[in-house]
Amino acid sequence: MTGQGALSGKSALVTGASRGIGRAVALRLARDGAKVGINYRANQEAAEAVTQAVRNAGSEALLLPADVASATQVQGMFQEVERTWGGVDILVNNAGINRDSLIMRMSEEDWDAVLDTNLKGAFLCARAAARTMVRKRWGRIINMSSVIGVAGNAGQANYAASKAGLIGLTRALAKELASRNITVNALTPGFIDTDMVSGMSEEAKAFVRARIALDRFGTVEDVAALVAFLASPEAGYITGQVIGIDGGLAL
Ligand code: NAP
Secondary structure: OOOOOOOOOOOEEEOOOOOHHHHHHHHHHHOOEEEEEEEEEOHHHHHHHHHHHHHHHOEEEEEOOOOOOHHHHHHHHHHHHHHHOOOOEEEEEEEEEOOOOHHHHOOOHHHEEEHHHHHHHHHHHHHHHHHHHHHOOOOOEEEEOOOHHHHHHOHHHHHHHHHHHHHHHHHHHHHHHHHEEEEEEEEEEEEEEEEEHHHOOOHHHHHHHHOOOOOOEEEEHHHHHHHHHHHHHEEEEOOOOOEEEOOOOOO
């Protein structure tokens, strides 16, 4: 696995880094020596705290407010990273939302909001990041899909479609960018203990947990460790993969 300083000299951008998995990924990449851009949309105070924590870990941090669903805001964000660090070496497309409801009650707004943030956001960021990665002949793009994108789930048609879309995006970009030494992979986390799952009822949590072979929800650090490995030089021969991190859910 990655050691101290495995990512030194690299600059990373983590979308949705104010909370949950993104926060843990940002802190882990900083611990491994990367400079880290902390993107968020609404939660400024939390994002500032992550930025400070990255600096406390001895690394450089940039606070990057931007809605990943907005082409203009994404462009501005990447321009700022370009000016400060000369571009992004490691992109973690992590920002994500859910707006769950059964299909007959699902509004067009809820469909669009989820697809725009989870899928279009990843496209916009990958497009912007690829420009410098191609120039440098080195890059890592890591897309946060979900087990729901593979298996589907009732009440999550928009979320499942966005996460399945990320898998297609990952495979297409892996082929397209391989000749420039850029790897592109997707993770499919199962149930990770964050704000996104804390809203589940106790009954739903017990139902899910009974299906996890390792008999626990994942931690954000579990996911961050895998991201750090995929970002590292040691993972240079892994591309186009969809890697499960779910404790053996529904084996
Ligand atoms: P979370 O705790 O709800 O945090 C979501 C993050 O995304 C926040 O930092 C939020 O920023 C940011 N965000 C939301 N919309 C954004 C936008 N339009 N532009 C920029 N940032 C935006 O989520 P999480 O549980 O850590 O999940 C992170 C990723 O992993 C998501 O893609 C999720 O689908 C995926 N995932 C999670 C699980 C799980 O069990 N938790 C399982 C599988 C996959 P603000 O704080 O500013 O709102």
